Amino acid sequence: MKVKYFAWVRERIGKEEETIEPPADVRTVGDLIDWLARRDESYAHAFETPRVIRAAIDHAHVRSDAMISGAREIAFFPPMTGG
C-alpha cells in the first residue's frame, strides 16, 4: 500500500510518500503508526505523540481503530489548519 505524509509529519520523516508492506499482524491505523514509529529515529520523531496524528484511508478521515486491509492509500498528517 501507498503511504503519504504531510506538513511536519512529512518533514520529520523526510519523504512525501512510499510503498510499504506491513506484516499481517498490523491490522489497524494505530498498529501501523506503532510499526512505522519503530523503523528509525525520524519515524519515531514524527509519530512520538500518536494522539495528535490524523489519518485518512483513500481520501477519507479515519480513526486509529480503522482497519487497513484493502486500503490503497493511507495518509498521516497533523491537525488541519486551512481556511
Place this chain on the structure above:
Amino acid sequence: MTTSVTIRIQQADFDIAREIAALTQHRNDIGAVVSFSGICRDTEGGASIAALTLEHYPGMAEAEITRHAETAMSRWPLNGLTVIHRVGRIMPGENIVLVLTASAHRQAAFEAAEFLMDYLKTNAPFWKREESAKGTSWIEARDHDDAAAARWTKS
C-alpha cells in the same frame, strides 16, 4: 431548482466580484449571496509574519470540500455555492480562501457559509506554515475551531 457548485484549489488569487457574478449570472431566483473571504494577516499569536505557505493533500482536499458542499446543500435550500482555496506562498493582505453561498433568502446563505468555513478549517486537509524573523514554523490547530465545527452536529 438547479444548484451550481464551483470548487477550486489553486495557486492564483481570485476576484471576488467576478466569482459572485459567475454564481448569479443568467438566473433570477437568487435573493441573497453571502461572501466570506479569509485573508492572510501580518501577525500570528502576537508575532509578525512575513508570509504563509499553504500545503494541501491533492485529491482528498477536493473530496473533503465536495463532501461538505453536499452536506450544506442537503441542509439548506441553496441555489449555488463556490469554494476556492489557495495553496502555495501567500503574503499578508492576500486572499487565502473564498466561500460564496447563494439562496432565495439570506438566512440559509449566512448559515451555510458559516457551516462550510467551520468545517473547512477543521476537516479539509490544508496546513499553514508561517515565515517570520525567527524562521519557519507550522501553525498549530486551535481548539476553538474544533468547537465551532462541533456546534453544527445536531444531537
